[in-house]
Amino acid sequence: MNVALVQFKEAGKKYYFSYNGLTLEKKDRVVVETSRGIEIGTVYLFKDIEETDLTAELKPIIRKASEGDIKEDLYNQTLEPGVLENAKHLAIQNELEIKVLGAEYTLDRKRLLIYFESESRVDFRNLVRDLSEIYHTRIELRQIGPRDAAKMIGGIGPCGLILCCTTFIGEFDTVSIKMAKNQNIALNPQKISGVCGKLLCCIKYEDDVYTELKKIMPDMNESVQTEKGTGNVVDLNIIAQKIRVRYPDGGGMEWVALKDIITKEA
Numbered sequence: 001m002n003v004a005l006v007q008f009k010e011a012g013k014k015y016y017f018s019y020n021g022l023t024l025e026k027k028d029r030v031v032v033e034t035s036r037g038i039e040i041g042t043v044y045l046f047k048d049i050e051e052t053d054l055t056a057e058l059k060p061i062i063r064k065a066s067e068g069d070i071k072e073d074l075y076n077q078t079l080e081p082g083v084l085e086n087a088k089h090l091a092i093q094n095e096l097e098i099k100v101l102g103a104e105y106t107l108d109r110k111r112l113l114i115y116f117e118s119e120s121r122v123d124f125r126n127l128v129r130d131l132s133e134i135y136h137t138r139i140e141l142r143q144i145g146p147r148d149a150a151k152m153i154g155g156i157g158p159c160g161l162i163l164c165c166t167t168f169i170g171e172f173d174t175v176s177i178k179m180a181k182n183q184n185i186a187l188n189p190q191k192i193s194g195v196c197g198k199l200l201c202c203i204k205y206e207d208d209v210y211t212e213l214k215k216i217m218p219d220m221n222e223s224v225q226t227e228k229g230t231g232n233v234v235d236l237n238i239i240a241q242k243i244r245v246r247y248p249d250g251g252g253m254e255w256v257a258l259k260d261i262i263t264k265e266a
Helices: 067-095 123-137 146-153 177-182 207-215
Strands: 002-008 014-018 029-033 038-048 061-064 099-107 111-117 138-143 223-226 228-235 241-247 255-258
Touching: 002 029, 014 038, 029 067, 038 067, 067 099, 067 111, 067 123, 099 146, 099 241, 111 123, 111 146, 123 138, 223 241, 228 255
Parallel strands: 111 138
Antiparallel strands: 002 014, 002 038, 029 038, 029 061, 099 111, 223 228, 228 241, 241 255
């Protein structure tokens, strides 16, 4: 079964759609039906999959986006900043402890989605009512977590570069303290946390490499034999494949390349 992977935002999540009978190419703008309504997206790639691999019936691509569709989408985007400001004002007016982050129309403007962040559950029924009276469409408020909030707002990471989540991360992977320990990263919350307050996504990037390289490295405190003699492992540079060895009886310490380790002592 031929399917198309469609992306709705740069660095956004990608979704599969069927496209029977349509002639499409990569980067074509297309109009699709999603769980949110009628939306416009971009064809990312095509794929042939087995129907037995599907967990649910795929929604179809309705049509290749026309010039009118694209103009309508751009027009919607010009409306969204004003909606965002109104939503922020109304949230304050309704004394809601929320941070309104974004507003999006579906292509046909039959639904208006407002994204917000909050540390607790919020009764936003009055806010929905107020917004409905202004915009005369279906209003949907969606609470998002810190990582999605950072992705939506954007910013600069501790490394000085634009946030990974706003440039290329489509879906967030699980990142754990175990991964940081695996890479011998100092567990300083300020250094291993992103602007979202969660563990840096980049900790995940090299974790598999560290895991594989560690398989051929000696363990900490393990006894090893070098050209200088027998000593114990006191530090590891896993990426450089070097071991810091301490020698007994005042023999000092030195960094030794893994390839120069003669044997592991039993």
